[in-house]
Amino acid sequence: MDGTDSNVYRPVGYYSPPPAHTDAPALAASLSQQIPYPAQPGEEVTLVIKTVNVGDEPAKDIIWYLDVKEPFELKDTDGETLPELRCGETTDTEYYLTVDPDARSGEYILDLNITYSGDFDSDRHYLTTKSKFEIRVRVMGHPDIVLLDADIPKADPKSEFDAKFSIKNVGTGPAKNVKVYFENQTNILPKMSIYYIDMIAPGETKLIESGFFVDTTTPSQYLLPITIRYEDEVHEAQPEQSYSILAPVSSGNTLFVYLDSQDELTPGMVGDITIGVA
Incomplete structure (x- = not known):
């Protein structure tokens, strides 16, 4: 997390290491920023996804699709597209979500699907493939x-x-x-x-x-x-x-017994004692 803004999530190392060598395009993607971090129930959250072509060939006709599930709702349902991403290049895509007011605290996983085309090998020059990445969104609710x-x-x-x-x-x-x-x-x-x-x-x-x-x-x-x-x-x-x-x-059935009065008593003499009950 960047120390300059505690409400923004910026992970360190946002994509996997590139393969040693490949004569094909290879896209890797992950969450670059979550604003705010953590998200709050009933409020909006912005996700910035960073995608990099770690392959040795350009990726073309790229389509991003974020599979949004509860407790989130995607404000803009149009998919993100890009004609080309050359090897070593990166690009950001942003998604604006609303969080359900009843969403509970936790880490939620959304699937990001990326479809793209390119030259993958010498036998089949042009293919289309799809990759799936997990996007983790943190929500912090409020106790009551x-x-x-x-x-x-x-x-x-x-x-x-x-x-x-x-x-x-x-x-x-x-x-x-x-x-x-x-x-x-x-x-x-x-x-x-x-x-x-x-x-x-x-x-x-x-x-x-x-x-x-x-x-x-x-x-x-x-x-x-x-x-x-x-x-x-x-x-x-x-x-x-x-x-x-x-x-x-409540007094209920409890009886309080107390000494109300008594005569002066001396040895060998008979006297009266009055007991009070309340």
């Missing part, structure tokens, strides 16, 4: 982590409970270094404040289980704040996601 579901049971005052949370990557790129934060509150305290996931692929769902303490005697619905932080595949921080989930605390 969302909270799908929260399964929080009703809890009793001064008790513990386990909750389950489902998070999903609905984006087009992998999410890395995913951290789910359960914030400490006055009434609901997490046993573990951070849950870590190394990576979530596009379309993948992860289940998180975590325990909590109920530090209150008052039945109510308490907010449980959740924050999700993560990075994309090149470790750039993405916008954090914040949620507030209701955690219900």
Whole structure:
């Protein structure tokens, strides 16, 4: 990659070494530039293909055909042509593609077919041949982590409970270094404040289980704040996601027994003790 522009892909060594000697035309081609690099879902990308005649005879009536498949669409469907490419000469052909908005991160292979004619041997002076080359296009999507579901049971005052949370990557790129934060509150305290996931692929769902303490005697619905932080595949921080989930605390069938009053008790004497139940 050229250090002057990180958005342009320029490979080193764009064609195979020429044969030792051949009395025929021989074309070699590969990707010279991809702009931008990597390509982004929903945007345009330009491919510059460099072709060189590494043979010893001119190549004539050259036709390039790029077999474009999903997730790409070719903006200009007309094929590239050239009357002649002499031995040792090079030429560039450009292709303008659009990337599907739902394209996921990855390296995609497109087939480039080149048809050309020329003098190939002394017995058959003029022939037409076709060569196929692989063109690799890099796409980098964007992760998007969302909270799908929260399964929080009703809890009793001064008790513990386990909750389950489902998070999903609905984006087009992998999410890395995913951290789910359960914030400490006055009434609901997490046993573990951070849950870590190394990576979530596009379309993948992860289940998180975590325990909590109920530090209150008052039945109510308490907010449980959740924050999700993560990075994309090149470790750039993405916008954090914040949620507030209701955690219900109900008295249920729990009885609180307490000492209401008692008489002064002395050895050998009988007294009254009043027990309160709530």
